[in-house]
Amino acid sequence: MIMRQIILLLFTVCSLSAHAQFFFGFPQQQQMQQQEKYTAPSFKGGKSALEAFITKNFQQPKERERVDGRIVIAVIVNPKGKPVETHVVRSVSDNLNAEAIRVCKKMKFKPATLGKKKTKGRIDITFPVKHGRVSFLDLPTIEV
Numbered sequence: 001m002i003m004r005q006i007i008l009l010l011f012t013v014c015s016l017s018a019h020a021q022f023f024f025g026f027p028q029q030q031q032m033q034q035q036e037k038y039t040a041p042s043f044k045g046g047k048s049a050l051e052a053f054i055t056k057n058f059q060q061p062k063e064r065e066r067v068d069g070r071i072v073i074a075v076i077v078n079p080k081g082k083p084v085e086t087h088v089v090r091s092v093s094d095n096l097n098a099e100a101i102r103v104c105k106k107m108k109f110k111p112a113t114l115g116k117k118k119t120k121g122r123i124d125i126t127f128p129v130k131h132g133r134v135s136f137l138d139l140p141t142i143e144v
Contacts, residue, residue: 036115041077041123044108051136054127057103058134061095071100071127079118081111092129100127 043050072090075083086101104125112121127134 037113039113041075041081041109041112041121043123043125044081044110050107050125053107054103054125054134055136057106058099058127060133061099063095064132065093065095066132067092067096068130071097071129073100073104073125073127075104075107075109075123075125077109077111077121077123079111079120081109083107083109084120089124096127096129096132100125103127 043053045053069092070090071088071092074087074089076085078084083105086104088097088101091097107125109123111118113119128136
């Protein structure tokens with residue numbers, strides 16, 4: 001008899017705590033606030049301008065390595081549109097990575113926005129490397 005009352009009491013307490021959120025309306029009403037729209041930073045001028053900037057400013061290291069791949073650099077952009085930090089996400093070689101970081105630090109960006117307010121943001125810049133050179137063409141390359 002006592003055991004039955006204890007089980008009934010526990011069942012009642014558990015069911016009340018599970019339904020308490022509906023009685024008081026906490027999670028549904030307070031968390032339905034509209035979130036502000038986030039836009040990531042972007043290079044001024046778009047993708048074609050980015051490719052032209054990289055092609056113009058990327059200098060081949062003196063020790064040319066015959067490697068293929070992609071260098072991906074993560075750039076943290078401050079609210080003024082200037083790169084603050086750079087990190088290598090995908091590596092090809094140390095010399096080419098250092099040159100890619102140097103080029104990224106020279107870039108100017110449209111800053112990230114949260115709603116209408118400018119904020120710090122991250123953008124990943126990809127440097128496609130074919131035979132040790134930066135190339136945005138998907139054509140096969142032939143060494144002469």
